[in-house]
Amino acid sequence: MSRFELTEAQIKAWGGEQLFNEAAQQYYRKGEVLSVKYEEPYGEATLCHAGHTIATRFKVFKSGLVENLCPCSTSQNDGRVCVHIVAAAIKLNRIAAGQARTVEKEQERQIAERVSQAVKQGLVVPRDYAKGHPAEIRLRVQESWHDDFKAGAIPLACTAVMAGGGNPVALDYIAQRRIPLKPGSVDDTMLFVLEDIQSGDMTRPVVLTKADFVGILAMLGAQGRPLYRSGGNPMRIERTPVVSKLLVDMDRDTGEILLILTTEVPGAPEGADLKYVVFGSKGYVFHDGVFWPLKSVLPGHYQKVYFDAVAIPRKGTLGFFKNELDVLRQQIEIQEEIDRELFTMQAGVPEFSLKVKGSPASISMTLFARYGDVDVVAGANDPRGDFALPDAHDYYLYTVRNLDAERQALAKLRRMGIPAESGIKIGTLVGERAVLNFLGTQIHVLRRTGWKVFLDAELGDFDQRLERAIPVVEVEQTRGAGSFEIGYTFQGIHGRTIQPAEIYRAISMRDSYIKHGDEAIIFDMDAVESLRGVLQDCDSIAGTRPGFVRVSNIHAPYLKASLDDLDGEMLRAQYRSSDWLAYADNQNRKSKLEPVALEEPLRSILRPYQKEGVSWLRFLEANRLGGILADEMGLGKTLQTLTWLALPRIHAEHAGKPAIVVCPTSLVDNWAHESQHFTPGIKVLTMSGAQRHENFEKFAEFDLVITSYALLRRDIELYRHLAFSAIILDEAQNIKNRATQNATSVKLLKGGARLVLTGTPMENSVADLWSIMDFLMPGYLGHYDEFKANYEIPLSVPGDALYESAQIRLRRKLHPFLLRRKKADVAKDLPDKITKLSWCRLSAEQQKIYDQILYASRMEIRESVQKNGFNKSRMAILSALLRLRQVCCHLNLLGDAAPAAAKAEEPSAKMEQFFEFFEEAVSDGHRILVFSQFVKMLTLLREELDRRAIPYCYLDGASKDRMESVHKFNTDPKIPLFLISLKAGGTGLNLTGADMVIHFDPWWNPAVEDQATDRAHRIGQKKTVYCLKMITADTVEEKVLDMQRRKRAIIGATVESDEQTISKLTWDDVRELFDL
Helix, strand or coil, X not given: CCCCCCCHHHHHHHHCHHHHHHHHHHHHHCCCEEEEEEECCEEEEEEEECCEEEEEEEEECCCCCEEECCCCHHHHXXXXXXXXXXXXXXXXHHHHHHHHHHHHHHHHHHHHHHHHCCCCCCXXXXXXXXXXXXXXXXXXXXXXXXXXXXXXXXXXXXXXXXXXXXXXXXXXXXXXXXXXXXXXXXHHHHHHHHHHHCCCCCCCCEEECHHHHHHHHHHHHHHCCCEEECCCCEEEECCCCECEEEEEEECCCCCCEEEEEEECCCCCCCCCCCEEEEECCEEEEEECCEEEEECCCCCHHHHHHHCCCEEECHHHHHHHHHHHHHHHHCCCEEEECCCHHHCEEEECCCEEEEEEEECCCEEEEEEEEEECCEEEECCCCCCCCCCCEECCCCCCEEEECCHHHHHHHHHHHHHCCCCEEECCEXXXXXXXXXXXXXXXXXXXXXXXXXXXXXXXXXXXXXXXXXXXXXEEEEEEECCCCCEEEEEEEEECCCCCEECHHHHHHHHHCCCCEEEECCEEEECCHHHHXXXXXXXXXXXXXXXXXXXXXXXXXXXXXXXXXXXXXHCEXXXXXXXXXHHHHHHHHHHCCCCCCCCCCCCCCHHHHCCHHHXXXXXXXXXXXHCCCCEEECCCCXXXXXXXXXXXXXXXXXXXXXXXXXXXXXXXXXXXXHHHHHHHHHCCCCCEEECCCXXXXXXXXXXXXXXXXXXXXXXXXXXXXXXXXXXXEEEEEECHHHHCCCXXXXXXXXXXCEEEEEEEECCCCHHHCHHHHHHHHHHHCCCCCCCHHHHHHHHHCHHHCCCCHHHHHHHHHHHHHHHHHEECCXXXXXXXXXXXXXXXXXXXXXXXXXXXXXXXXXXXXXXHHHHHHHHHCCHHHHHHHHHHHHHHHHHHHCHHHHHHHCHHHHHCCCCCHHHHHHHHHHHHHHHCCCCEEEEECCHHHHHHHHHHHHHCCCCCEEECCCCCCHHHHHHHHHHCCCCCEEEEEHHHHCCCCCCCCCCEEEECCCCCCHHHHHHHHHHHCCCCCCCCEEEEEEEECCCHHHHHHHHHHHCCCCCCCCCCCHHHHHHCCCHHHHHHHHCC
């Protein structure tokens, strides 16, 4: 019988912990596994349960995975690992473990016998206890003894030192010359042991095995004798055991888990070169001439760690943590240097393959899901158990099986009329009609959705012999009309024409074939219906040729994308105009757009994907098309837009006219600051305040007008008669409801290019789309009632038969006019951390109270400095700064100091802006850390989050459950937000569950903010962290920011109190802060 070498952890992985720990263990403990046999790679067993006997069989692969060959129903019908083979493997494991331990015990027993045996016959080394030479036995190893031990063969020089001195005499010389010795009892025992190792033949050199060497050390230690080196230096063997510790860490270069052994040896400095000798359950560590016995020794397959660090491959990382680390912990102290909470399991995106076998009469099939290089039967328990595939870039990220996606794939088959409970429980298609419909349509529908479908030889030959009716589509550009014509006919493989009426009659019967006598002609019913639906979507009119229709060029990219998806074995497209083809492909971004020439410094500032975004905006403008720039938050939508606006307008009628940006009130100043920073050449007019009406006559003097949705609503009668070169809407969800004043107002604006900015994934908000597209390109999505019937209603019922079709068609329609990049898509262009300032203005009520406090503070500071001097006035300065900073955050932070604050309708413009950022970020899947110095501000955020029923974690200096909150946030992806006091959470926390950091208010010391941001950024995590710093414009916050930039060299990288910070300010600094 071959040796069975699988561990319990590997067997447990076959069918899961419950099957292993309960049913299979019960079989084994009750003795119901009658017999087992293992001849690599097959295992066989006979079991008896409930009076029935079953013979089972299984195959073990080198990877440790298993193929279940048991005849039981669990195996044959469900395709799952059954209790029978797991119970059999448990018994084989116990037998193998017993055999291995028996060998070790036997070797240890032999050594013990050698030590304890006092009399032995036929020894070669002669003894004469009356007249022999008194002698001491000494054992000596070579200087390379440790390398010899690792090799498994340790040469041992055995000598006798005669009483009275003299040089040691080799025992083989004594044995050959028959020189009688008179050893003492200890030496006599030593001789017995050595002679037993040599089987009595002491005339040849002694070579020890690892077991013998460890046993010799134990005997010498018990006797209090040293082991000598070839140079004569003794090595002492201590009897006091020392304790080892196993360090578990991560290799930052490879992501592998490293196991490193450390042992506290008396007198050994940290990092000392320690040499280990271990065998079985015993071992020693050697340092500086002394062997120390180990208190405990790791099991055999982990003993490599005594000689070098052991690396756990990334594929085995989670199995190690789940199944093996706790077992090791029972034998040795574990020091974990890696936080297991940092690991993230994400459901993978499987590739599906359908294996089909059959004949013209019937078809059977099996569905597989592939994750990386792992194939599983879709929707069925896998006999190999759970798996986790490591991400190539993020060491903490693993892909696990996506059972939801597999269930959806099975549901897809059911919607096609194919019964499917699991990948191996798919109903057989019986009869000519079912087979022809599958080969005509269903196979092609599956392939178009990305599935791989494989036919066996017999079915494949039959499929190849079938005649096909293929729609041949012709597209022809019309001259000077901004439109094209399209039509199609049906042709056989060899060119024969097939009447459309025959095809449509079959479709009405839901058949994918027609019959000409005994000949079946198949066609792709889904392709034909999709083609007809696309033409209906394009709002076509009759063309100049019979059977052709005319379509506006605006639909060219949508139609081309649809034909690309359908084009293939069952549909052919013929394009008569290369110009039309190039236009459609450019719009679909299938060909690289002409790059735009940018001047410095923008050419150096913009990242590659941002330059591509500017080229796309330029292309839209050139073709008089609108667009949606929907890049993920933090990728620079504002910068790309400003760069585009800084270019000269393409069309003459738009030259010399200003562009207009409409955005939420909280973002007006942010746009102005961004333009001042990146495009200072653009003349910007911000429309705000009661005096704004005076500016309408000055529009011609500016390049860019910025206003808010709220003010546009009020001023629309003044705007509607003006013409702009471009109209840009930021945060487009503000016009998602087509009946609101926001939507109706922006649609009254007149201008050239139209652009919408949003960070919200458009596919998550189908109901918003019609209003946005109606602003960009009125009529493109049809009337609202048509859009609702064709898209909104079908997409409201996931899993419905119409859902997938509507989703595909809408995606095709939007794609030419929507550009969305996620951070993962442009990761190579991104740094580890992106930091951005976000500006907003105080609300009117905040501004009023701010001005009052500023005026009073100036008076107070002047009087205090005149009366007490500058240094003694620092507390007054600190108090004034604190009040001003509180106003910038929220009026309620003032408490009783400002009674009017409690009645304010707009107590915090910054808080309003924060929640706009928050909604966009969460819709994009981000998780956010929010830092503030003011616990009261965090409390106000908590109250608003509670009101909105948004889950969050919270931490300030008074929190007692600090690590529990951290663990909760890192392990629960449904919690989008962690509110943290800057002083409580700036250091010492691993919060890598987040990928965005918002600093609600600025701290004097930028290094402290950086430390807080780094809570979300750790070595080994290959992700970009987006850091947003919220600043109120024209306030003390802006002045603090300027001071940060200028005084970095003065400010230390430590958390200082406000008093310590104020102590570093000069009188000139104070005058600047308060405009004194």
